[in-house]
Amino acid sequence: GENVEQHPSTLSVQEGDSAVIKCTYSDSASNYFPWYKQELGKGPQLIIDIRSNVGEKKDQRIAVTLNKTAKHFSLHITETQPEDSAVYFCAASLSGGTSYGKLTFGQGTILTVHP
Amino acid sequence: GAVVSQHPSRVICKSGTSVKIECRSLDFQATTMFWYRQFPKQSLMLMATSNEGSKATYEQGVEKDKFLINHASLTLSTLTVTSAHPEDSSFYICSARRGSDTQYFGPGTRLTVL
Numbered sequence: 001g002e003n004v005e006q007h008p009s010t011l012s013v014q015e016g017d018s019a020v021i022k023c024t025y026s027d028s029a030s031n032y033f034p035w036y037k038q039e040l041g042k043g044p045q046l047i048i049d050i051r052s053n054v055g056e057k058k059d060q061r062i063a064v065t066l067n068k069t070a071k072h073f074s075l076h077i078t079e080t081q082p083e084d085s086a087v088y089f090c091a092a093s094l095s096g097g098t099s100y101g102k103l104t105f106g107q108g109t110i111l112t113v114h115p
Numbered sequence: 116g117a118v119v120s121q122h123p124s125r126v127i128c129k130s131g132t133s134v135k136i137e138c139r140s141l142d143f144q145a146t147t148m149f150w151y152r153q154f155p156k157q158s159l160m161l162m163a164t165s166n167e168g169s170k171a172t173y174e175q176g177v178e179k180d181k182f183l184i185n186h187a188s189l190t191l192s193t194l195t196v197t198s199a200h201p202e203d204s205s206f207y208i209c210s211a212r213r214g215s216d217t218q219y220f221g222p223g224t225r226l227t228v229l
Contacts, residue, residue: 032216043121043208043220044159051216089158095216101147103218105158 002027004092006106014114019080021109023090024072030092032101033073035064038087038108047088048075051095080113087111118142119211121221128199129229135195136224138209144189145211149218150182153206165192199228 003026013019025033031052036044050057050064050073057064061080066073077084087110091103118141128134138148146167151159163184164172171184183195192211196203204227210218 034217036220041223041225043119043223046117046217046219049217093216101212101216101218102149102161102164107158 002030002092002094002104004090004104004106006090006109008109009107010110010112012112012114013080015080015082017080019075019077019084019111019113021075021088021090021111022072023074023092023106024070025092025104026071027092027094028068028071029094032093032095033064033066034091034093034103035062035075036089036091038089040086044089077111080111082113082115085111085113117213117217117219119209119219119221121209121224123224124222125225125227127227127229130200131198133195133197134199134226135193136207136209136226138192138194138211138221140190140211140213140219143211143213145192145213146189147212148186148192149210149212150184150192150194151208151210153208153223155206159208162194196226199226201228204228 006023034049037047038044061078063076087108089108090106093103120139122137148165150162162177165184165186167186173179186192208223210220
């Protein structure tokens with residue numbers, strides 16, 4: 001089955017700096033890669049996703065890049081703000097089919113943005 | 116759009132009782148919903164996949180007779196923890212799939228079994 005490794009486990013940055021979180025996956029058939037932000041005591045919130053037919057996607061301060069050959073994808077947050085502090089999870093799945101789009105999650109990254 | 120709700124948000128029960136958790140997709144229909152369990156400072160663990168009108172598919176190691184799942188409509192799935200024990204205490208989160216892959220998560224239910 002799919003295995004997703006996420007690094008780093010914790011990341012501390014100063015407000016205004018950039019933050020990068022990286023994930024690698026094992027199943028070359030995976031074709032959908034979402035990123036979720038989870039605040040304490042809440043459910044994960046989808047912040048951005050990318051499919052295997054594109055290499056990069058951007059939404060304001062957030063961007064995701066995908067390298068299919070190397071089987072890794074990264075989340076980039078620019079101009080970080082204290083409200084970006086949360087746990088971030090990457091995930092991978094194979095769209096459709098009998099797997100029903102099951103997500104395999106990374107271990108999570110605790111991001112702390114210091115004012 | 117893409118709002119998923121869960122009820123209740125918190126529940127405390129005595130050991131041996133059963134607890135039902137509801138998951139609703141409020142603004143879209145979801146043929147498939149998922150149930151996860153999350154322990155403190157850990158990632159999400161998929162428990163089962165719930166498909167409308169058919170039996171749920173459970174992940175390896177998850178007892179189907181203990182965690183009963185019903186997906187009676189395109190907007191509602193329920194998880195019942197039967198004969199709950201302290202070790203069942205956890206954060207239970209559902210998600211609803213829109214389209215072929217995108218999952219939107221509910222706010223979670225904190226279960227505490229005394």
